[in-house]
Amino acid sequence: xxxxxxxxxxxxxxxxxxxxxxxxxxxxxxxxxxxxxxxxxxxxxxxxxxxxxxxxxxxxxxxxxxxxxxxxxxxxxxxxxxxxxxxxxxxxxxxxxxxxxxxxxxxxxxxxxxxxxxxxxxxxxxxxxxxxxxxxxxxxxxxxxxxxxxxxxxxxxxxxxxxxxxxxxxxxxxxxxxxxxxxxxxxxxxxxxxxxxxxxxxxxxxxxxxxxxxxxxxxxxxxxxxxxxxxxxxxxxxxxxxxxxxxxxxxxxxxxxxxxxxxxxxxxxxxxxxxxxxxxxxxxxxxxxxxxxxxxxxxxxxxxxxxxxxxxxxxxxxxxxxxxxxxxxxxxxxxxxxxxxxxxxxxxxxxxxxxxxxxxxxxxxxxxxxxxxxxxxxxxxxxxxxxxxxxxxxxxxxxxxxxxxxxxxxxxxxxxxxxxxxxxxxxxxxxxxxxxxxxxxxxxxxxxxxxxxxxxxxxxx
Amino acid sequence: xxxxxxxxxxxxxxxxxxxxxxxxxxxxxxxxxxxxxxxxxxxxxxxxxxxxxxxxxxxxxxxxxxxxxxxxxxxxxxxxxxxxxxxxxxxxxxxxxxxxxxxxxxxxxxxxxxxxxxxxxxxxxxxxxxxxxxxxxxxxxxxxxxxxxxxxxxxxxxxxxxxxxxxxxxxxxxxxxxxxxxxxxxxxxxxxxxxxxxxxxxxxxxxxxxxxxxxxxxxxxxxxxxx
Numbered sequence: 001x002x003x004x005x006x007x008x009x010x011x012x013x014x015x016x017x018x019x020x021x022x023x024x025x026x027x028x029x030x031x032x033x034x035x036x037x038x039x040x041x042x043x044x045x046x047x048x049x050x051x052x053x054x055x056x057x058x059x060x061x062x063x064x065x066x067x068x069x070x071x072x073x074x075x076x077x078x079x080x081x082x083x084x085x086x087x088x089x090x091x092x093x094x095x096x097x098x099x100x101x102x103x104x105x106x107x108x109x110x111x112x113x114x115x116x117x118x119x120x121x122x123x124x125x126x127x128x129x130x131x132x133x134x135x136x137x138x139x140x141x142x143x144x145x146x147x148x149x150x151x152x153x154x155x156x157x158x159x160x161x162x163x164x165x166x167x168x169x170x171x172x173x174x175x176x177x178x179x180x181x182x183x184x185x186x187x188x189x190x191x192x193x194x195x196x197x198x199x200x201x202x203x204x205x206x207x208x209x210x211x212x213x214x215x216x217x218x219x220x221x222x223x224x225x226x227x228x229x230x231x232x233x234x235x236x237x238x239x240x241x242x243x244x245x246x247x248x249x250x251x252x253x254x255x256x257x258x259x260x261x262x263x264x265x266x267x268x269x270x271x272x273x274x275x276x277x278x279x280x281x282x283x284x285x286x287x288x289x290x291x292x293x294x295x296x297x298x299x300x301x302x303x304x305x306x307x308x309x310x311x312x313x314x315x316x317x318x319x320x321x322x323x324x325x326x327x328x329x330x331x332x333x334x335x336x337x338x339x340x341x342x343x344x345x346x347x348x349x350x351x352x353x354x355x356x357x358x359x360x361x362x363x364x365x366x367x368x369x370x371x372x373x374x375x376x377x378x379x380x381x382x383x384x385x386x387x388x389x390x391x392x393x394x395x396x397x398x399x400x401x402x403x404x405x406x407x408x409x410x411x412x413x414x415x416x417x418x419x420x421x422x423x424x425x426x427x428x429x430x431x432x433x434x435x436x437x438x439x440x441x442x443x444x445x446x447x448x449x450x451x452x453x454x455x456x457x458x459x460x461x
Numbered sequence: 462x463x464x465x466x467x468x469x470x471x472x473x474x475x476x477x478x479x480x481x482x483x484x485x486x487x488x489x490x491x492x493x494x495x496x497x498x499x500x501x502x503x504x505x506x507x508x509x510x511x512x513x514x515x516x517x518x519x520x521x522x523x524x525x526x527x528x529x530x531x532x533x534x535x536x537x538x539x540x541x542x543x544x545x546x547x548x549x550x551x552x553x554x555x556x557x558x559x560x561x562x563x564x565x566x567x568x569x570x571x572x573x574x575x576x577x578x579x580x581x582x583x584x585x586x587x588x589x590x591x592x593x594x595x596x597x598x599x600x601x602x603x604x605x606x607x608x609x610x611x612x613x614x615x616x617x618x619x620x621x622x623x624x625x626x627x628x629x630x631x632x633x634x635x636x637x638x639x640x641x642x643x644x645x646x647x648x649x650x651x652x653x654x655x656x657x658x659x660x661x662x663x664x665x666x667x668x669x670x671x672x673x674x675x676x677x678x679x680x681x682x683x684x685x686x687x688x
Contacts, residue, residue, distance in 0.1 A: 203481070207510060207511075208479055208510050208511030209479065209510075209511065265503050265504050266503035266504075278659040278662075279589070279635050279636040279662060280663065280665070317478075318484055318501065318502070318503055319500075319501075319503070329587070329589075332636050333484075333636060333637075335500050335501070335636070335659040336659045336661055343543065365543065366505075404680065404681070405570075405680050406543075406681055407542075416537075419688060421542055434677075435570050435571055435680060436571035436572075437570040437572070437679075439568075439569045442568075442569040442648075444566045444648060444652075446564065447490075447563070447564040447565060447567075447650060448472075448563075448564070448650030448651040449650060449651070450469060450471050450472075450563055451560050
C-alpha cells in the first residue's frame with residue numbers, strides 16, 4: 001500500500017518556476033501526478049494546484065540554477081527525493097545529488113566526455129541512469145556506491161565516498177531533533193508519509209505538529225519515543241523504529257535553555273528540585289519502576305535530566321510532570337512550579353493609567369517592536385491618529401488612547417500578535433487607579449443561563 | 462474536583478492537547494472566545510495548532526460520534542496583563558449555543574463579590590476517589606474575603622486574586638480543573654467571577670481555593686474581543 005508520493009519531497013505552498021515550461025497542465029490527483037512524473041525520465045518535480053486539482057510536471061527541481069520558488073496558497077511543490085538528498089540509500093543507484101568530486105578530491109569528468117578517459121557509460125546510451133554533467137553516479141550499482149571517471153589522467157575512476165543516509169546525520173539524545181532522510185524502518189519496511197492516513201490512520205498530521213518536522217515519510221520522533229520511528233506502508237505493521245547511527249560523545253538537546261527555580265516554555269529545560277505535583281502527590285523516582293513501570297528512565301533519556309524524583313518534562317507535555325508514588329495516579333503535572341518571567345526590562349514609567357504618557361518606548365513587554373499608529377500593516381488598526389486625535393499617537397510610540405487600566409500599549413509588528421502592553425511600568429509611588437463599573441447599571445442579556453436538568457427531572461417525576 | 466458531584470455547567474469547556482487528552486478547563490465568554498489560565502499553556506507566542514476546546518458534553522471521554530459534542534480548534538491565544546495569569550483562547554469557528562453550550566456572563570469591571578456569596582466551581586479534574594472522574598463535577602464554595610484568606614496564606618493573595626472555599630479538608634479544585642470557572646449567581650445569571658489556578662495540593666484543610674479575580678481584567682477581556 002505504498003503511495004507514489006513516497007518518492008517525493010513536498011514543499012507546502014510553493015510554486016516552482018523553471019526556465020522552460022512543460023507543455024500543459026493536466027487534471028489528476030496528487031498520486032496520479034506522482035505516478036506520471038515517476039514514469040517520465042525527464043520529469044523531476046511537479047506543482048500541484050489543490051484548488052483546481054491540476055498537475056504541472058517540471059523538468060527541474062528547485063536545486064537547479066534558473067529556477068525560482070514562489071509562495072502560493074494553493075500550490076504544493078513535489079520534487080523527486082533522489083534529486084534532493086546528498087546521501088545514499090542502499091548502494092546509491094538512485095543517487096541524483098550534485099557531488100562532483102571523488103573522495104580524494106579529484107574533479108569528476110563529464111559523463112558526455114571521453115577525455116581524459118574513454119568509456120561506455122554515456123547519457124545517450126543510458127538515459128535512465130541519470131548521468132548528468134559530472135556528478136557522481138552509480139550506473140553499474142557498484143557495492144562501493146556512486147563514483148565517477150576523474151579528470152586526472154592517471155586515475156581512471158574513483159568512488160565519491162558519499163555517506164549513507166543512516167550514517168550521514170547521527171542521533172543526539174533520543175533523536176527528537178533528527179531531520180535526516182532515512183525512510184525505512186529497522187526491518188526494512190518503507191515508511192508511510194506523515195501527511196497520509198493510509199494504510200494507518202494516525203494523529204501526527206504535519207499541520208498539527210509544525211515544530212516536529214514531519215516531512216514526507218522520513219523517520220521522526222514526535223512523541224518523545226526512544227528513537228525515531230515511522231508508521232509503515234505494511235498494513236499489518238503499524239509502526240517501527242528506524243535504525244540510525246547515534247552520535248559519539250556527550251549528548252545534549254539543541255537550543256535548550258536550562259532553568260532551575262522556574263520553568264520556561266513547557267519546561268523541557270527545567271532542572272529544579274521540586275518533587276511534588278500540583279495536587280501534592282509525591283513523585284516517583286525516574287530510575288524506579290514501582291509503583292508505575294515506564295520507559296522514562298535516565299538511561300533511555302540521557303538528555304532530559306531525569307534525576308531523583310524531580311518534576312521534569314521528558315516528552316514535551318504542557319508542563320513538567322512526574323509519575324506519582326500513588327498507585328492510583330500514574331502521572332500528574334507540576335503546574336504549581338513558577339514560570340520564569342519572560343518580560344523584558346521596562347524602559348520607562350507612567351503615572352495613572354498612562355493616558356498622558358508621551359514617552360518614546362516603542363516595544364511591547366515581550367520586546368516586539370510596535371507598529372506605527374498610522375500604518376495598516378501588519379495589523380489594520382481601529383485606533384488611529386484620526387479616531388483619537390488627542391492621544392498623541394505619533395510614530396510607533398506606546399500610548400493609551402482608550403484609557404486601558406493596564407497601561408500603555410501598541411499594535412505590534414508581529415503578524416500573529418495584534419497588540420500588547422508595552423515595556424513600561426508604573427512610576428514609583430504611583431499606584432494604578434482601579435476602574436470600577438456600577439454593578440447596578442450592568443445588564444446581562446443572553447449569558448449565564450442554563451437549564452437545570454436536575455430540577456426539571458424532579459418536576460417530570 | 463475533590464468533593465464535588467456531577468452537574469451541568471454549559472460554559473465550562475474541556476481543553477484538549479494534540480493527543481486529544483483533557484488537560485485543563487476554560488469558560489466560554491463569547492461564541493469565539495474562551496478564558497482560561499496561562500499556567501495551562503507553554504507560551505503565549507508559540508503555535509497552538511492541534512489544540513481544541515470541547516464543549517456540549519459532561520463526559521470526559523465522549524464517544525467520537527457524540528452528536529452533542531462540539532470540538533473546535535483553537536486558532537489564537539492572547540495572554541493577559543502582567544500578573545493576571547489569564548489567557549484568552551480564540552476559537553477557529555464560533556460555538557453553537559444550545560441547551561448544552563452557553564455563555565457565562567462577565568462581571569462589572571472592578572466588582573468585588575461579597576463575602577459568603579455561594580458560588581460554584583466546575584471541572585473534569587481529579588477527584589482523588591471522592592467522585593466519578595469521567596464526568597463534569599461541580600462544587601459549591603462560599604467566597605472568602607481577601608483579608609480573611611490572607612490569614613491562611615501569609616498575605617500572599619493580592620487584590621487581583623480572590624478566595625473561595627471552606628476551611629475543612631476534602632473539597633476544592635484539583636489537577637486538570639485549572640482554568641475552569643468560579644461562577645456566582647447574580648441578577649438571575651451566572652457570572653464568571655474567578656478562574657481556577659493551581660494552588661498547593663487539592664482540598665487541603667485551612668487552605669481555601671485561590672482564583673484570578675476576573676472583575677479586575679474585564680476591560681482587557683472586552684478589549685481583546687473587540688479589537
